[in-house]
Amino acid sequence: MSERAAILESMTDHRDHYHHGNLREALVDAAKCLIAESGVAGLSLRQVAKHAGVSQAAPYHHFPNKDAMLAELAGRGFAMLIDALQSATAHEDPVERMRAMGHAYVRFGLEQPAIYRLMFGAEFCPVEAYPSLQEAGSTAFGTLVMAVQYGQASGAFAGSEPMAPSLAVWSSMHGLVSLLQNKIHEKKEMAGQQITTETMSEATIAFVLHGLTAGAAPTLPG
Amino acid sequence: MSERAAILESMTDHRDHYHHGNLREALVDAAKCLIAESGVAGLSLRQVAKHAGVSQAAPYHHFPNKDAMLAELAGRGFAMLIDALQSATAHEDPVERMRAMGHAYVRFGLEQPAIYRLMFGAEFCPVEAYPSLQEAGSTAFGTLVMAVQYGQASGAFAGSEPMAPSLAVWSSMHGLVSLLQNKIHEKKEMAGQQITTETMSEATIAFVLHGLTAGAAPTLPG
DNA sequence: CCACCATCTTGACGACGTTAAGTTAGGCGG
DNA sequence: CCGCCTAACTTAACGTCGTCAAGATGGTGG
Numbered sequence: 001m002s003e004r005a006a007i008l009e010s011m012t013d014h015r016d017h018y019h020h021g022n023l024r025e026a027l028v029d030a031a032k033c034l035i036a037e038s039g040v041a042g043l044s045l046r047q048v049a050k051h052a053g054v055s056q057a058a059p060y061h062h063f064p065n066k067d068a069m070l071a072e073l074a075g076r077g078f079a080m081l082i083d084a085l086q087s088a089t090a091h092e093d094p095v096e097r098m099r100a101m102g103h104a105y106v107r108f109g110l111e112q113p114a115i116y117r118l119m120f121g122a123e124f125c126p127v128e129a130y131p132s133l134q135e136a137g138s139t140a141f142g143t144l145v146m147a148v149q150y151g152q153a154s155g156a157f158a159g160s161e162p163m164a165p166s167l168a169v170w171s172s173m174h175g176l177v178s179l180l181q182n183k184i185h186e187k188k189e190m191a192g193q194q195i196t197t198e199t200m201s202e203a204t205i206a207f208v209l210h211g212l213t214a215g216a217a218p219t220l221p222g
Numbered sequence: 223m224s225e226r227a228a229i230l231e232s233m234t235d236h237r238d239h240y241h242h243g244n245l246r247e248a249l250v251d252a253a254k255c256l257i258a259e260s261g262v263a264g265l266s267l268r269q270v271a272k273h274a275g276v277s278q279a280a281p282y283h284h285f286p287n288k289d290a291m292l293a294e295l296a297g298r299g300f301a302m303l304i305d306a307l308q309s310a311t312a313h314e315d316p317v318e319r320m321r322a323m324g325h326a327y328v329r330f331g332l333e334q335p336a337i338y339r340l341m342f343g344a345e346f347c348p349v350e351a352y353p354s355l356q357e358a359g360s361t362a363f364g365t366l367v368m369a370v371q372y373g374q375a376s377g378a379f380a381g382s383e384p385m386a387p388s389l390a391v392w393s394s395m396h397g398l399v400s401l402l403q404n405k406i407h408e409k410k411e412m413a414g415q416q417i418t419t420e421t422m423s424e425a426t427i428a429f430v431l432h433g434l435t436a437g438a439a440p441t442l443p444g
Numbered sequence: 445c446c447a448c449c450a451t452c453t454t455g456a457c458g459a460c461g462t463t464a465a466g467t468t469a470g471g472c473g474g
Numbered sequence: 475c476c477g478c479c480t481a482a483c484t485t486a487a488c489g490t491c492g493t494c495a496a497g498a499t500g501g502t503g504g
Contacts (some may be wrong), residue, residue: 023451023452050241057453058451058491065493100308113447120400137406170397172390172393179393204393208433211432211433245482268461278484278485
């Protein structure tokens with residue numbers, strides 16, 4: 001019980017011991033919290049440290065610099081995204097699987113907008129500098145490619161080359177998330193139409209599915 | 223001629239006069255230059271000032287703060303984008319017009335990646351705080367909507383409601399630009415395929431056009 | 445019981461955005 | 475033609491930032 005209490009304490013109160021116990025996790029949690037409030041650009045390492053109840057320099061004993069900490073956040077984001085995408089494979093029907101994948105992607109982007117921008121923003125935390133992040137991104141994309149292949153193999157999707165349609169689908173979903181994050185459907189009142197997040201997602205995903213299933217998919221020169 | 227010489231001088235040499243002459247333009251130019259090199263996040267107002275040959279506080283006589291200067295940059299970006307999109311209307315054929323519009327959009331995003339990210343990044347220069355930017359964005363989107371309407375009216379595109387397909391097209395193009403900016407086609411070697419920027423754009427635009435022309439376009443609940 | 449060493453603190457450096465107060469110089473009334 | 479007015483610019487400063495160096499702390503193995 002004492003150990004359990006110590007663990008609980010280390011997760012809730014970070015000021016009892018000089019040695020924090022689990023500062024790394026506490027920092028990541030604090031960063032995740034602050035990033036969700038103020039965005040990536042508004043995040044400061046000093047704020048994170050203060051929020052975790054430690055001094056300004058403490059984080060440097062757990063991360064080489066700020067970018068590395070953001071990379072850690074992005075890495076966890078990729079893990080969450082991959083999980084969400086793979087859970088869509090519960091659907092047997094290729095079309096429904098793809099639809100579920102699209103919805104999962106959009107849901108992740110809207111529930112974790114700051115982390116999503118961190119992952120795909122290309123402006124913070126140079127993803128290029130962290131090979132593990134590139135690998136995570138490739139894994140996530142691979143999940144989509146496999147779903148496309150699954151649909152093509154079953155005859156539900158046109159074509160046999162999965163890369164081009166996969167790229168198109170990913171582009172569409174990524175763009176959709178960007179537009180939804182900017183709440184473009186709430187501004188400009190969209191010619192009087194009442195467009196919600198759900199209808200916009202539904203419409204775009206349906207548009208993409210329509211492109212996947214009907215006619216010949218565009219191909220890349222192999 | 224003396225006046226002309228003064229103007230030319232003010233555009234090239236910014237250190238001759240205590241009164242700069244045209245510092246506002248010089249600052250915008252310097253910012254455009256620096257932003258293209260180091261990205262939006264790496265831009266500092268002090269660097270811009272130094273690059274223009276003035277002191278650190280000089281910009282504050284022409285812009286209330288850094289965000290306002292970024293907003294100016296973004297505004298000019300939107301103007302460029304709108305011009306590029308509208309030039310696509312030179313094509314009579316609705317499909318070719320839409321294809322040209324897509325290519326123009328992608329070209330802009332790849333030729334001005336930093337400004338593009340500034341315009342659509344949602345992280346810098348809060349677009350929400352500058353109504354003129356929102357209006358510019360709506361104008362740009364309106365250009366696309368009109369092209370969709372044009373295609374629907376001529377029977378080339380399915381459906382009669384332009385908003386849903388327009389959103390889907392915009393999403394796809396925006397996502398495509400993001401992926402291309404991150405050079406996702408160069409990494410991961412794409413299963414051995416040699417995918418270039420052009421083939422990827424072509425394939426995605428063809429995919430979108432296929433969705434626009436074939437079958438029933440998805441609709442939004444009116 | 446002590447010495448070790450990872451962990452954390454304090455203090456500092458340069459760069460940043462921004463403001464305040466002073467300086468310069470072109471233009472206008474006399 | 476002179477002197478003032480004011481916009482445009484300067485220097486100096488404040489607080490915050492990322493980061494590093496040097497010192498303090500305290501649990502743990504010998």
